[in-house]
Amino acid sequence: MKVRYLNAPAGSGKSYQAISTHAVHLALHGERVVIAMPTKQVISETMGRLDLSGNNVRIFSVVSETDHDTTSVASRLVCKLREPSSGGEIVFITHAGLMLLPYAGQLDWHLIVDEAPTxxxxxxxxxxxxxxQLANAGDFHPSPFEGLRTFKLSNHPEKVLTFPRDSENRGKIHELAWAAFSKHSLVLVPDASxxxxxxxxxxxxxxxxxxLVTPRLVERFESVLMLSANFQNTLPFQLWTKHGARFVExxxxxxxxxxxxxxxxxxxISYVAERDWSKQLQDRPLQDGSGCTIHARIVEKISQFFESRPFLWVGNKRFGNLFSANENAERLPSVSHGLNAYHHFxxxxxLSALNPxxxxxxxxxxxxxxxxxxKAARFHEAVYQGVMRCSLRTQDDSRPVQIIVMDRATAIYLHELLPGSTLQKLDWIPIGDTIKKSAGRPKKHVDPAARKRASRSRQRAIKAHDCLVSQANALVLSDHFASNGGHEIPIESIGQNVTKWFWGMQFQTITAAIANDSFWFETxxxxxxxxxxxxxQRITSKDERSLISPAYFNPDKVEETDRGNANIEFLRGIWLDNDGGGIPPDEVPKLFPGLQVVIFNSFNSTKACPRYRVFIPTTAVFxxxxxxxxxxxxxxRFHEAGYEADTSDxxxxxxxxxxxxxxxxxxxxVFYLPSQxxxxxxxxxxxCNASDRKPLEPRDWIRRYHREPEILIEKAVGDETDPSVNWAKVEAAKAAWRNSPKTPGSGNGHFFKLGLKLQAAGMSLTEIEVQLHQEAIFARSPMKRRRRIPSIISSLKIYTMDQKTRKAA
Known part of the structure; x- marks a missing residue:
């Protein structure tokens, strides 16, 4: 069936154009038009603006007098549509009224649906x-959708249900019965349910x-016109297309x-959290010990932010009137589509969390x-409609507009719909309070065997770490190198665990190949x-300051280099360098709860653009x-906190x-040492060295975060140890992936191609999984790529099985 649509921004006059021009034109020529609108309030506003004086066109509205007056509406509406008056007519109904229409064959009426219906x-x-009782009266049948069954009810619900709609649960059962009985609805039930x-x-x-309401709802009308902003994002456009509807603008x-x-x-457009807003996040307590939830703190901040300025707000019903004491706050209806009474705001x-x-x-x-x-159809469009009740509806209004939403994804959605808008983050909630807890990490292993291999790999990595600590102590003792600013420390006073004193090697310049000193402190x-x-200490140039490396270098270890990775015997401590922008210095410790963290400025740091270095001490060398x-x-952790870009470009x-x-x-x-x-x-x-913060324990991080499976530990690098893998092809595949265009929407395809190429090079699924985790860092969005790894491995597994089947055939 053909459905015409008018896709236009809120406030652009699409309702006026469709009703005052198109519907009135049809009615003046003797046609009959049904106009379905979201609410009775919108119908009242529209009919009040519609002037048809002097024209022989009748205008009616068929709406409920009360919230429970559904039977009366349905019967009056059917009566009106089946027995129309002669001449042109326009009848206004609500979306809910449209849903009540029984399927009764072809109707000699045109239908205009203002805003996408639910x-x-x-x-x-x-x-x-x-x-x-209801389930036994109906029938379950297979559906075209995997994992879902249809549920149909042949008998009228009033003959099946012997109990009234007098409780919340009974109301849901009645709703299910009527949907299963409806000719224009499809009830789908997961197999497990x-x-x-x-x-x-x-x-x-x-x-x-x-x-799911199907296009059968509207196919009986003479013609159908749907009006909506961002129509391609709505569920009718996306789902009805799969049920035979053909949309034409x-x-x-x-x-x-x-x-x-x-x-x-x-x-x-200002937003509060990097992480997607949800009911769970609303109710999460802040970590400041106040007992206040994130949602409650945001409500406090909103009143402080706007002070005496009037503002509109939308919130979940479960919180009640959040701003009852603020005379400048006005609550929008939960369904505000089409309302024009708020454009002076x-x-x-x-504030609402409306996630599926x-x-x-x-x-x-x-x-x-x-x-x-x-999410766009169910949540972001609701945000857009609420936001567009304000003065942004009026194109020639020049007053600045402030929009506050709860998360970055929503802010970006609005930012793309409002070209030229400014996007900014509010610092109301510390990053650490909104980071997703680690309990729900993505699946790490493709099968139980891979899990066991990874467990053995971790155990071997821990043993290798313990062995390295012992060897490092022997190495340092044999070197007899223990000085602190020229003051000799007797080796016998240090004991056998000499590396616990080591904190890094000092280099005079950034190009120096040989260390001129080391840092030795007991704690x-x-x-x-x-x-x-x-x-x-004040200096006039950063080059006056020497540098530190957390590594213990052995210049004689290899011939090619003196201060390369191949020269490293062990390391102590973690050092990071922030060149400015991004995560504020005081937010960094919140990303690492429980760890000691030291942060100090670099020489070129300013108040406007802080540049700083981070030092995290460790309990041992590694x-x-x-x-x-x-x-x-x-x-x-940077990516999980919402900072997914690894480079400024x-x-x-x-x-x-x-x-x-x-x-x-x-x-x-190497890192420049501190100075003013x-x-x-x-x-x-x-x-940050409070009693609840300790140095990082390398052994613990190996146990929790070690990702390399045993197959790669057992093998040396190179094709000599595994002739089944074409290492040249592996390197070529990785190079192609790293150099692939970083354009939006292309990352998943390029990443999957990398997996295919690694498989073609002879790698096992376990090896591919490790390589994908390592290569994800070169993606435009590393977090998204890592989340896709399990599905890529599953797809490669199916591809392998298909290849074997074809060969067997």
Missing amino acids: IHSSIDPLIDDELR AQTLSSSDLEIRRFQAFS DQNLASGLRFRKHDGSRAT NNVVF SPAEFSYFKQLGLTEKQA PDGFVADLQRMAG GLQTHDTIINEIWS QCGDGRRFHGFDRSKKSASS AADPCGNIFLS
Whole structure:
């Protein structure tokens, strides 16, 4: 069936164009038009503005007098549509009224739907005898969608249900019955949920079903026109297309719009959290010991932010009236589509969390929608509609507009719809309070065998670490190198665990190949005190200051280099270098709760652009492999905090640069020691060493974050040890991946191609998984690529099986 649509921004005049021009034109020529609008309030506003005096056109509205007056509305509406008056007519109904229409063959009426209607609902009644009564009266059938069954009810619900709609659960059962009975709805039930009806497991208490209104709802009308902003993002456009609807944009109506694109130049879009907003995040307590939740703190900040300025707000019903004591705050209705009574406001806050549930995300995936599409349709469009009630609806208004949303993803969505707008982050909630807890990490292993190999690999890595510590002590003792600023320390006073005194090698210049001294302190506090002493010294140029490396170099270890990775015997401590921008210095310790952290300015640091270095002491020395494990986990935490850009040129599309120098991830890097900044306002020295903070324990981080499976530990690098792998092809595949275009939407395809090429080079799935984790850092969005690794491995597994099947055939 053909459905015309008018896609236009909020406030562009699409409703006026479709009703005052198109609908009235049809009615003046004797045609009959039904106009379905979101709410009775919108209908009242529209009818009040519609002037048809002197024309022989009748205008009616068929709406409920009360919230429960559904039967009366349905009967009056059917009566009106089946027995129209002669001549042109326009009848206004609500979206809910449209859904009540029974399927009764072709109608001699044109339909205009203002704003995309709600065609999806999630129904989850408790499992009891009354639900089983309904299930026994209906039938389950296979559906075209994997993992979902259809549920149909042939008999009228009033003949099946013997109980009234007098409780929340009974209301859900009635809703399910009417949806299953409707000719224009499809009730889909996950297989697992259908099986729970016959389960004796008393722990399973809820039944899950989804109702989808199909295009049959509107196909009986003479013609159909749908009006909506961002129509391609709505569920009708995305789901009805899969059910036979053919959407065609009405260019004639579009030509009469006031504008086709927003001017967002006067809008500032501010957001609170990097992580996606959710009910769980709303209720999370802050870590400051106040007992206040994140949501409650944000409400406090909003009133402080706007002071005496009026603002609109939207919030979840469960919180009640959040700003009852603020006379400048006005609450928007939960459904505000089409309302024009708020355009004198210049400030809007959207506090609600309206995410689809995990079950809904799974359902939408089976219907062919991505998580991004589902979230845009179910949440981001609701935010857009709420925000667009303000003065942004009026294109010639010049007043600045302040929009506050809760997360970065929502801010980016609005930013793309409001070209020219300014995007900024509010510092109301510390980063550490919003970071996702580590309990829900992605699946690490493709099968139990891989899990066991990884476990053995960790155990061997821990043993290798313990062996390295012992060897390092013997090495340092044999070197007899123990000085601290020229003061000799007798070796016998140090004992056998000499490396616990080592904190790094000192180099006179950045190009020096041989260390001129080392740092020896018995405790981390002693070394930090020395760093603080140096931080108080003024210099005229950063080149006056010597440098430190956490590595213990052996220039004689290899011939080619004196201060390369191949010369490293062991390391002590973790050093990072922030070149400015991104994560503020005082937010860094919150990314590493429980760890001692020292932060000090670099020479070129300023108040406007702080540049700083981070030092994290460790309890013991460690090797190159452990260094990489620790550094990769640290980088993951930057990404999890919302700073996904590893370089400044990767910024854009809402991606933020964390500011840390990726080139300093090398174990052989050197760092300038502390001093006063050239600009005194740029001085920083933070030593986070409270009783709950300890030095990093390398052994513990190996146990928790070691990722390399045993197959790569057992093998040496090169093709001599594994002739089945074409290492030249492996290197070529990695080079192609690293040099692939970093354009939005292309990363997953390039990453999957890398997996295919590694498989073609002879690598096993376990080896490929490790390589993908290592190569994800070169992606435009490393976190997203890492999340895709399990599905890539699964796809490669299926591809391998298909290849074997074809060969066998």
